Amino acid sequence: MNMEKNTTSQTNESQVMKTASSYIIPADFPDPDIILVDDTYYMVSTTMHFMPGCVILRSYNLVNWEHAAYVFDELEPTPGQTLKDNKGVYGKGMWAACLRHHNGKFYITFVANDTHKTYLYTADEIEGPWIKSEIKGFFHDMSLLFDDDGRVYCVSGNMNIHLTEMEPDLSGPKDGGINKVIIQDNPENVILGYEGSHIYKINGKYYIFFIHMPKGKMRTQACFVSDKIDGPYTGKDVLCSDLAGWNSGTAQGGIVQANNGNWYSIVFQDHGALGRIPVLVPVKFVDDFPIFGAAGFAPKQISVPDNRPDYEYKPLYSNDFTNPAxxxxxxxxxxxxxxxxxxxxxxxxxxxxxxxxxxxxxxxxxxxxxxxxxxxxxxxxxxxxxxxxxxxxxxxxxxxxxxxxxxxxxxxxxxxxxxxxxxxxxxxxxxxxxxxxxxxxxxxxxxxxxxxxxxxxxxxxxxxxxxxxxxxxxxxxxxxxxxxxxxxxxxxxxxxxxxxxxxxxxxxxxxxxxxxxx
The missing domain is CATH 2.60.120.200 (Jelly Rolls)
Structure with a gap:
């Protein structure tokens, strides 16, 4: 996503602000990716083997969320995805989608670890209909960047992070385009190598965010930055923070700029049997590098601008069997x-x-x-x-x-x-x-x-x-x-x-x- 950073650092006093717990959704909505279109935030989350799949939520303040759409009713009617094989695709299915809005169109990309395919869905409206196609290749935890020169890039991988230039129609890697490893983690020093990529272009610089787990630490959010799309990239950990004593870290997610110029990130925390729950963290840029929360720690509460303070959200749970919950x-x-x-x-x-x-x-x-x-x-x-x-x-x-x-x-x-x-x-x-x-x-x-x-x-x-x-x-x-x-x-x-x-x-x-x- 190509974004020019708004240098406004002070909150617009006329904007209604909402203060809430940084645990924005106390339920299992992992691997968030987030965008802002006009006054509306959209967040996509992993749904694994559940159908319909690839859920998209909607908000006007980053705190309160409601259901907006599912991207598909079913993915592939294989013996595993239909459970006809009595095995299923548990722990597989769709993972870690990328959500983008470019030239008036919505894009969703993700891989499924059972079909070993990379999927592309596009729609003119967030509610769909979503048009399905495939991207040639397999791009783990991929993130898309539509650059301002018309070129399109994908960042993906685990441990070794790949930059792949894509065909303009996203059908696959571009012949003769950039295809290289741009960032590497050290397998001797980590339990989980860099993955969960989120790439952005902000004020002419390229930023990539990852989750990883260094040995001796909880899950951690990292950021790398470069003046050029193909590097060299330099970076470090930007968020290594527990919440509520879970000792599981808050990491893996995207960033978004509110209409008042402030930046925010939605990451997730492993919260035991409840699942991986979204956490909202403020972000500010100092010397063109992001600082998450307060000196790299996630706050317990956060204040955010509310674009529609009188809006009534529909709950994300329901007693109605026909409800998308x-x-x-x-x-x-x-x-x-x-x-x-x-x-x-x-x-x-x-x-x-x-x-x-x-x-x-x-x-x-x-x-x-x-x-x-x-x-x-x-x-x-x-x-x-x-x-x-x-x-x-x-x-x-x-x-x-x-x-x-x-x-x-x-x-x-x-x-x-x-x-x-x-x-x-x-x-x-x-x-x-x-x-x-x-x-x-x-x-x-x-x-x-x-x-x-x-x-x-x-x-x-x-x-x-x-x-x-x-x-x-x-x-x-x-x-x-x-x-x-x-x-x-x-x-x-x-x-x-x-x-x-x-x-x-x-x-x-x-x-x-x-x-x-x-």
Whole structure:
């Protein structure tokens, strides 16, 4: 993105300012990239294997956000992305998109680590329709720059950062164009090498931001600058900062200049089982080099100009099954589902052994460290061996549900744990969940509840059910411990599921979901 820096350093006193926590969205929206078009900010975030995918949010003040669009309903109907292979593309799918607006058109680029392709989507309006094409080559964590001479560049890679000049139509690398390594990290000194590129041209200089993790440090934001697109680049770490005692760093994201001339960055912080949550950090330029926060530390609170102070934002969570807050776990077969605002019905067409392999599961992010979700499940049409219910879904998951065994309905809670395996992205689950509580029930319809405590070091979910006799919710089993793992690479979600272990064709209906912030 080519931007001439506004040298105004003082806030316009006539502008309404908003002060808020630097944790702008307490939910799993990782790998942010951000732009400003007129008075509107747009932010794209990674959605991995969830469909529809590549979510774009909208804001007028950088603090409050609402859903603007999904870029695609489905990416590629492969056996993995449809879960027909009972493996899926967990830890893969679309990653770290680049969002740009150039000559009146929106551009989205990203790679998918299961298809090994680089995708380009373009649209005249942020809501779409988005036109899909492919870029020849594979450009990990890519970032685009439309330079003022009409040339287009891509910065990408891990450890070794590549500059690639692209064809004007972005179909692929330009024949005879620049193609070189411009920045290298030292593998002896880091756990995670430079990646997550974000490139900008500001006042004639080229700036590239990265995430990396030096040995002995948390995740860190770095910046390199050059007078020429192909270097030489010089730089250093600009943000090595914890928030709320998570010791996980705030890094990887873009920068944007507000209409009053001030600069801001949105990065993310690993926040345990809640996921990777966006953090807003002020940026100022001193001697043409960016300083993040206060001397390289992220503040707990931040003041920002509000372009539409009276605007009412729609929440990023919803009790309406047709709301975009809900996403499918992988590409669904909509012939097997029925959805309206209050009811979701799903029928099975295969057998499998766990929730992770179950097709047509409907999910929604957890929101804040303390929230709960409840839903009424009707299991009157499940088959022998079927399991249906409410899951706290991530790599290590738990659920409460109903199963049929020897013709009887049982209420059960279950959990699944995995060994600690760092950097184990894309490992698929082949184990049955472990049932930790069960009891026979006399009704096929019951209201289930999941209550989350996602505070640091606590991170668990307590399952319960509504007892008609007492008129209260009754805890069922001990709290299930949750942990963010890289096999799925996402924060924990509410998930409504039904799967068959013996015979396909069972059906379950969910109604009246309610998410509450506690």
């Amino acid at each position: 809900w996403q499918w776990n992988h590409i669904p077969d909509k012939n097997l589902t029925s959805v309206n605002s209050s009811t979701f019905t799903v029928k099975t067409d295969k057998t499998c052994i766990n929730v992770v392999q179950a097709s047509n599961t409907l999910t929604q992010r957890t929101f804040t460290e303390h929230c709960s979700g409840k839903v009424t499940v009707n299991a009157s049409e499940i088959n022998e061996g079927d399991i249906t219910g409410l899951c706290a879904l991530e790599g290590e998951y738990g659920f409460i549900g109903i199963t049929k065994k020897d013709g009887k309905l049982l209420l059960i809670t279950a959990e699944h744990k995995i060994p600690y395996t760092p950097w184990s992205m894309g490992v698929y689950d082949t184990e049955k969940p472990v049932i930790i509580s069960e009891k026979e029930i006399s009704t096929s319809e019951i209201t289930l509840k999941a209550t989350f405590n996602l505070e640091h070091t606590k991170e668990n979910v307590q399952f319960s059910y509504f007892d008609n006799e007492s008129g209260e919710y009754v805890n069922f089993g001990e709290p299930v411990k949750l942990r963010y793992t890289l096999d799925q690479f996402v924060g924990v979600r509410f998930a409504l599921f039904c799967y068959s272990t013996e015979k396909a064709g069972g059906k379950a209906t969910f109604k009246e979901f309610k998410l509450e912030l506690l």
